[in-house]
Amino acid sequence: MSWLNFFRTRRDEAAAGSNANLAKDRLQVIISHERVSRTREDFLPKMQQELVAVVTRYVAVDPDKVQVNLERGADLSTLAIEIELPGPKGKLT
Amino acid sequence: MSWLNFFRTRRDEAAAGSNANLAKDRLQVIISHERVSRTREDFLPKMQQELVAVVTRYVAVDPDKVQVNLERGADLSTLAIEIELPGPKGKLT
Numbered sequence: 001m002s003w004l005n006f007f008r009t010r011r012d013e014a015a016a017g018s019n020a021n022l023a024k025d026r027l028q029v030i031i032s033h034e035r036v037s038r039t040r041e042d043f044l045p046k047m048q049q050e051l052v053a054v055v056t057r058y059v060a061v062d063p064d065k066v067q068v069n070l071e072r073g074a075d076l077s078t079l080a081i082e083i084e085l086p087g088p089k090g091k092l093t
Numbered sequence: 094m095s096w097l098n099f100f101r102t103r104r105d106e107a108a109a110g111s112n113a114n115l116a117k118d119r120l121q122v123i124i125s126h127e128r129v130s131r132t133r134e135d136f137l138p139k140m141q142q143e144l145v146a147v148v149t150r151y152v153a154v155d156p157d158k159v160q161v162n163l164e165r166g167a168d169l170s171t172l173a174i175e176i177e178l179p180g181p182k183g184k185l186t
Contacts, residue, residue, distance in 0.1 A: 003171040004164035007125040011169070026127040032100040034119040043151040050150070054143045058136040071097035076104070078096040 025085035027055060032078045044079040045070060052081060060086055118178035120148060125171045137172040138163060145174060153179055 001009075007028070029051055033044055048068060055061060065084040071077065094102075100121070108116070122144055126137055141161060148154060158177040164170065 002164055003123055003125070003162070003173050004166055004169060007127075007171055008166070008169055011127060024127070025129055026125075028123075028125045028127075030096055030121075030123040030125075032096070032119075032121045032123075034100075034104060034117070034121075036116045036118055047147060047151055050147045051144065054140060054147060057143070058140055069096070071095055073097055073101070076097060076101055078100055080096050 027059070027083040027085060029055070029081040029083075030078065031080075032076065034076050036075070042072060042077050044072075044077050048079060048081065052083075055083060062086060120152070120176040120178060122148070122174040122176075123171065124173075125169065127169050129168070135165060135170050137165075137170050141172055141174065145176075148174075148176060155179060 031044060031047070031051075033042065035042070048070070052061070052066060061083055065086075067080075067082040069078075069080040069082075071079075124137060124140070124144075126135065128135070141163070145154070145159060154176055158179075160173075160175040162171075162173040162175075164172075
């Protein structure tokens with residue numbers, strides 16, 4: 001399944017399962033770091049701030065609307081940053 | 094399903110379905126941009142270079158080992174950046 005179809009299915013399932021209005025502009029940044037060599041440093045936590053900073057150069061981001069979820073395993077870590085974007089008036093000029 | 098379990102399942106399925114040695118250090122950056130307001134600009138293509146630049150500040154990246162897949166729909170776009178990382182000797186000093 002392509003990522004476009006994956007996220008579309010995921011969005012539609014979330015919308016179907018909830019009567020809340022989920023129709024918002026939203027950005028999700030998901031990072032997975034697979035480490036065969038356990039000696040490799042897990043740098044996701046450090047990278048997080050810089051990635052959000054990149055996003056804020058393209059669209060106005062309300063820090064209260066940024067959700068971060070870091071999961072760390074011995075050989076795999078994932079970082080999920082979910083940003084609800086303001087309406088069109090929030091566009092960068 | 095948590096993102097950690099999602100990527101673990103996906104990695105294990107890929108490994109099971111192939112006799113190639115998939116055991117490599119790998120970083121996947123997946124970004125989805127949901128746009129309710131179609132007027133919102135699709136800024137993923139522009140953001141791509143900056144995101145890879147952030148990663149290269151943390152780990153040595155061979156440009157030949159970076160795969161980018163951009164999919165664009167009217168209301169949803171996804172950008173997948175897959176980076177095969179060098180062995181531990183490739184660590185940044």
